[in-house]
Amino acid sequence: MSLAPTRTDQQAQPDDAATPTASGTPADGPSADVTEAVLAIARRAKVAARALATATRGTKDAALHALADALVTHADEIVTANADDVARGRENGMTAGLLDRLTLTPDRVGAIADALRELASLPDPVGEVVRGSTLPNGLRVRQLRVPMGVVGMIYEARPNVTVDAVGLTLKSGNAVILRGGSAAASSNQAIVRVLGEALVAQGLPADLVQSVDEFGRAGGVALMRARGLVDVLVPRGGAALIQTVVRESVVPVIETGVGNCHVFVDASADPAMALEIVLNSKLHRVGVCNAAETLLVHRDIAPTFLPVALAALNEGGAVLHGDATSSDLAPQGVDVLPATDADWETEYLAAELAVRVVDSLDEALEHIRTWSSGHTDAIVTQHLPSSERFVAEVDSAVVNVNASTRFTDGGQFGLGAEIGISTQKLHARGPMGLGELTTTKWVVTGEGQVRA
Amino acid sequence: MSLAPTRTDQQAQPDDAATPTASGTPADGPSADVTEAVLAIARRAKVAARALATATRGTKDAALHALADALVTHADEIVTANADDVARGRENGMTAGLLDRLTLTPDRVGAIADALRELASLPDPVGEVVRGSTLPNGLRVRQLRVPMGVVGMIYEARPNVTVDAVGLTLKSGNAVILRGGSAAASSNQAIVRVLGEALVAQGLPADLVQSVDEFGRAGGVALMRARGLVDVLVPRGGAALIQTVVRESVVPVIETGVGNCHVFVDASADPAMALEIVLNSKLHRVGVCNAAETLLVHRDIAPTFLPVALAALNEGGAVLHGDATSSDLAPQGVDVLPATDADWETEYLAAELAVRVVDSLDEALEHIRTWSSGHTDAIVTQHLPSSERFVAEVDSAVVNVNASTRFTDGGQFGLGAEIGISTQKLHARGPMGLGELTTTKWVVTGEGQVRA
Numbered sequence: 081m082s083l084a085p086t087r088t089d090q091q092a093q094p095d096d097a098a099t100p101t102a103s104g105t106p107a108d109g110p111s112a113d114v115t116e117a118v119l120a121i122a123r124r125a126k127v128a129a130r131a132l133a134t135a136t137r138g139t140k141d142a143a144l145h146a147l148a149d150a151l152v153t154h155a156d157e158i159v160t161a162n163a164d165d166v167a168r169g170r171e172n173g174m175t176a177g178l179l180d181r182l183t184l185t186p187d188r189v190g191a192i193a194d195a196l197r198e199l200a201s202l203p204d205p206v207g208e209v210v211r212g213s214t215l216p217n218g219l220r221v222r223q224l225r226v227p228m229g230v231v232g233m234i235y236e237a238r239p240n241v242t243v244d245a246v247g248l249t250l251k252s253g254n255a256v257i258l259r260g261g262s263a264a265a266s267s268n269q270a271i272v273r274v275l276g277e278a279l280v281a282q283g284l285p286a287d288l289v290q291s292v293d294e295f296g297r298a299g300g301v302a303l304m305r306a307r308g309l310v311d312v313l314v315p316r317g318g319a320a321l322i323q324t325v326v327r328e329s330v331v332p333v334i335e336t337g338v339g340n341c342h343v344f345v346d347a348s349a350d351p352a353m354a355l356e357i358v359l360n361s362k363l364h365r366v367g368v369c370n371a372a373e374t375l376l377v378h379r380d381i382a383p384t385f386l387p388v389a390l391a392a393l394n395e396g397g398a399v400l401h402g403d404a405t406s407s408d409l410a411p412q413g414v415d416v417l418p419a420t421d422a423d424w425e426t427e428y429l430a431a432e433l434a435v436r437v438v439d440s441l442d443e444a445l446e447h448i449r450t451w452s453s454g455h456t457d458a459i460v461t462q463h464l465p466s467s468e469r470f471v472a473e474v475d476s477a478v479v480n481v482n483a484s485t486r487f488t489d490g491g492q493f494g495l496g497a498e499i500g501i502s503t504q505k506l507h508a509r510g511p512m513g514l515g516e517l518t519t520t521k522w523v524v525t526g527e528g529q530v531r532a
Numbered sequence: 533m534s535l536a537p538t539r540t541d542q543q544a545q546p547d548d549a550a551t552p553t554a555s556g557t558p559a560d561g562p563s564a565d566v567t568e569a570v571l572a573i574a575r576r577a578k579v580a581a582r583a584l585a586t587a588t589r590g591t592k593d594a595a596l597h598a599l600a601d602a603l604v605t606h607a608d609e610i611v612t613a614n615a616d617d618v619a620r621g622r623e624n625g626m627t628a629g630l631l632d633r634l635t636l637t638p639d640r641v642g643a644i645a646d647a648l649r650e651l652a653s654l655p656d657p658v659g660e661v662v663r664g665s666t667l668p669n670g671l672r673v674r675q676l677r678v679p680m681g682v683v684g685m686i687y688e689a690r691p692n693v694t695v696d697a698v699g700l701t702l703k704s705g706n707a708v709i710l711r712g713g714s715a716a717a718s719s720n721q722a723i724v725r726v727l728g729e730a731l732v733a734q735g736l737p738a739d740l741v742q743s744v745d746e747f748g749r750a751g752g753v754a755l756m757r758a759r760g761l762v763d764v765l766v767p768r769g770g771a772a773l774i775q776t777v778v779r780e781s782v783v784p785v786i787e788t789g790v791g792n793c794h795v796f797v798d799a800s801a802d803p804a805m806a807l808e809i810v811l812n813s814k815l816h817r818v819g820v821c822n823a824a825e826t827l828l829v830h831r832d833i834a835p836t837f838l839p840v841a842l843a844a845l846n847e848g849g850a851v852l853h854g855d856a857t858s859s860d861l862a863p864q865g866v867d868v869l870p871a872t873d874a875d876w877e878t879e880y881l882a883a884e885l886a887v888r889v890v891d892s893l894d895e896a897l898e899h900i901r902t903w904s905s906g907h908t909d910a911i912v913t914q915h916l917p918s919s920e921r922f923v924a925e926v927d928s929a930v931v932n933v934n935a936s937t938r939f940t941d942g943g944q945f946g947l948g949a950e951i952g953i954s955t956q957k958l959h960a961r962g963p964m965g966l967g968e969l970t971t972t973k974w975v976v977t978g979e980g981q982v983r984a
Contacts, residue, residue, distance in 0.1 A: 096635035124875070129624035130925070133924070133927075134924045134925065197752055200534050213946060215944070215945075215946060219935055219939060219947055221946070223962075228957055229927065229957070241734075245604035311856070311957050311958075312957070312958060326782075327782065330778075330779065332784075332956065332957075332958045334958075350980070352980075353979075356980060356982050357980060357982060359982075360982035360983055361982075364982070364983050466754070470816075471975050472585070472586045473582070473585075473586070475585075475681065476941075476973070477972075477973065477974060478973070478974040478975075478976060479973060479974070479976070480975075480976045480977075480978070481975070481976070481977045481978065482977065482978045482979055482980055482981075483671055483976050483977070483978030483980070483981045483982075484981065484982040484983050484984040486975075487650060487671060487981070487983060488976075489975055492667070492983070493667075493974070494665060494667060494671055494673070504784065505680055505681070505763050505764070505784075505884070505971035506763075506764060506784045506786075506958060506959040506971070507958040507959040509971050509972050509973065509974075510675075510972075510973075511974075519961050520961050520962075521927075521928070521929065521930070521931060521956035521961065521962075522929060522930040522931070522940075522945070522961075522962045523923050523930075523931050523932075523933070524930060524932045524933070524935050524940075525919075525933045525934065525935070526930075526932070526933065526934045526935030527805075527934055528802070528808060528809060528934055528935070528936075529934075529935045529936065529939070529981045530808050530811075530813075530816070530936040530938070531812055531816050531936050531938040531939060
């Protein structure tokens with residue numbers, strides 16, 4: 081659905097939402113004042129979350145529509161605030177691509193509002209009975225889906241992420257505390273104000289949506305330390321941001337988004353299918369986490385497949401880095417730069433691809449084991465045992481057989497909107513929708529049962 | 533099932549598996565040698581886990597039976613090693629209760645072996661299709677349950693936890709790295725050796741079960757820092773151990789076990805039912821995390837209920853701490869010590885109970901919100917709206933209506949064996965069985981689909 085495009089925020093961007101210093105470690109903690117202010121925000125969020133936890137779907141959906149209407153009503157105000165961010169970005173030498181992503185127009189605000197309306201149409205995960213049974217002693221035991229409570233989002237520039245985060249957390253019954261990128265500070269401030277007023281008009285607490293942006297980087301760090309008040313932190317942005325949050329946070333974190341994705345073209349692959357999948361995985365959209373970064377080709381098919389594939393990739397504008405064999409197989413006029421370990425490791429997030437010829441499925445699996453970020457890896461094959469081994473042995477959130485890596489997306493998977501793509505194994509793995517923003521609670525009902 | 537009794541390891545015990553110094557923070561990190569040795573262990577575990585990840589249920593169950601047989605065959609050897617631990621414990625002034633829990637006999641080894649056989653009879657969580665569908669473009673999308681990979685266990689004295697951890701991780705397809713309490717070091721060493729030999733005899737890698745006990749406390753700290761190699765750490769023991777691991781670990785942690793559990797006797801409660809639930813929750817077994825630590829009584833029922841309840845608790849050997857009202861209601865000869873905030877906060881893990889009279893359900897909810905550890909809280913009531921509000925508003929892993937808190941247990945819930953009781957919201961909440969030791973993987977299968 082329409083929230084999907086927000087995942088371009090996972091492009092390489094100035095990593096200003098986190099606090100890495102030159103040494104890669106954060107500055108000494110936030111001041112006592114900032115810490116206390118952020119803790120006060122978190123306490124208010126916890127109280128507000130309580131009100132929402134028991135709200136009906138009707139209440140939440142009405143609020144989502146009201147938030148959407150408010151965005152449209154106040155579109156001019158938001159666009160004006162956004163113009164400040166864009167002007168500052170231009171002064172600071174932001175690239176045209178990033179400037180475009182930062183820019184809001186009334187139409188774009190309308191699209192963001194529509195995404196909230198689509199969220200309202202999704203099922204409410206809260207209250208789902210995950211499992212349940214009646215025990216021999218007559219106790220009824222049910223595991224119910226309930227909201228997390230308070231969700232912290234630390235993210236980078238794009239202001240539409242602000243609205244997505246608010247919509248997804250609201251629908252799943254949670255309060256949200258936002259720490260956005262300074263590049264979008266004015267836009268985010270205007271959006272949070274508009275959404276807060278709309279919540280109050282709906283009889284909901286404004287504290288459901290709060291920001292710590294006013295405290296700058298220290299606010300983000302204080303949020304990472306608010307264990308017990310913030311139930312989960314979701315960092316969303318480039319690798320540096322995510323690593324900083326994972327390293328520094330004492331609040332539980334869901335790691336998202338870094339995608340060093342592979343396509344392995346097996347000996348038995350249908351060459352036309354393989355070519356289409358490789359081109360789509362790499363070039364359909366280059367700055368996103370589910371784009372392919374490395375192409376592995378089985379030695380038996382390389383002599384026929386690679387010359388065609390490299391020419392097409394080159395034609396499509398891809399910069400190529402390859403091992404000696406792929407380089408030898410490149411047609412005249414197609415440059416293949418020598419690949420090093422840095423290429424196997426890099427998430428280019430650009431029209432750039434590393435290429436390697438492997439001797440076997442085992443060598444492909446070993447390469448992926450060594451270098452994959454565990455996001456999405458694909459095999460193209462007609463050989464059933466190869467596809468089965470690939471699926472069983474690749475330890476990634478998503479494993480594809482004969483399909484483009486670009487499908488890894490909550491909207492594409494039919495989960496509705498997503499708040500990010502988890503590359504960790506705990507709690508959520510792969511596209512995270514509304515359900516992943518909830519936890520469960522066991523409810524045990526009896527008539528006086530005691531343990532013998 | 534028979535693994536349930538192992539939860540007595542959650543009793544207060546010397547917190548020697550973690551590394552708190554007098555200041556509550558760990559000593560400076562492990563030496564480079566220890567770090568490298570532990571990382572080498574973790575790397576071997578990761579390789580071994582790969583072999584197990586694709587093993588069939590038949591292979592795993594046969595291994596569980598072989599491990600059980602090996603424990604019985606080598607019971608004498610294990611009991612002899614255990615005698616060293618018991619002798620050392622006695623020298624160090626360990627209490628009779630702890631000594632009893634530490635002690636292994638051939639019969640107890642047999643019971644531990646039987647628990648492994650019962651694990652073999654449980655369904656295999658690996659391979660379960662959690663959800664799946666065919667998308668409009670023909671892609672088949674499935675979310676499959678797969679093993680985590682490498683599980684770290686940091687725990688305290690009881691040697692049967694060693695066997696439980698091995699059995700649960702093996703059945704769920706994971707490798708395990710153990711850091712047990714030094715009080716059981718000889719027993720654990722003997723058990724790990726016997727189990728490792730039995731694995732090899734089954735054609736499985738001995739590296740599926742490894743220990744870092746030889747490195748002492750530094751081994752535990754190195755394990756907490758092995759991010760990327762260890763997929764999840766499960767600390768199991770007293771509050772100090774758990775807090776240390778939560779604070780120090782950069783590996784994702786599942787927090788377990790601290791249970792400051794409440795029973796609220798509502799105005800409408802059936803007094804006889806309430807009395808039985810209170811006595812069972814507090815006195816059925818006092819040193820466990822699902823025992824009640826605070827009794828809240830509605831003012832309207834207190835004058836008739838509390839004199840009887842306090843007398844019965846006193847009769848049952850409970851030391852009582854109460855607010856002024858409960859103290860006034862105590863019958864002659866029943867001492868009620870004045871309760872302070874420390875009492876509301878404390879997990880006594882003993883025949884000791886805090887008692888408070890509250891004016892309303894709201895006041896009970898507020899008390900629980902303030903002091904509960906989020907483990908298990910119970911209401912006794914005949915009033916449906918009160919039970920519904922209690923269930924909706926108490927933010928704990930398990931919420932009971934008219935049932936003893938003592939039911940919070942994987943065995944009691946019908947989940948089979950448990951590795952602990954999670955009090956966190958991420959990934960697992962409440963009793964953790966085999967399923968909670970797994971993660972999921974999305975498998976996307978197509979015939980050349982690319983994204984438009």
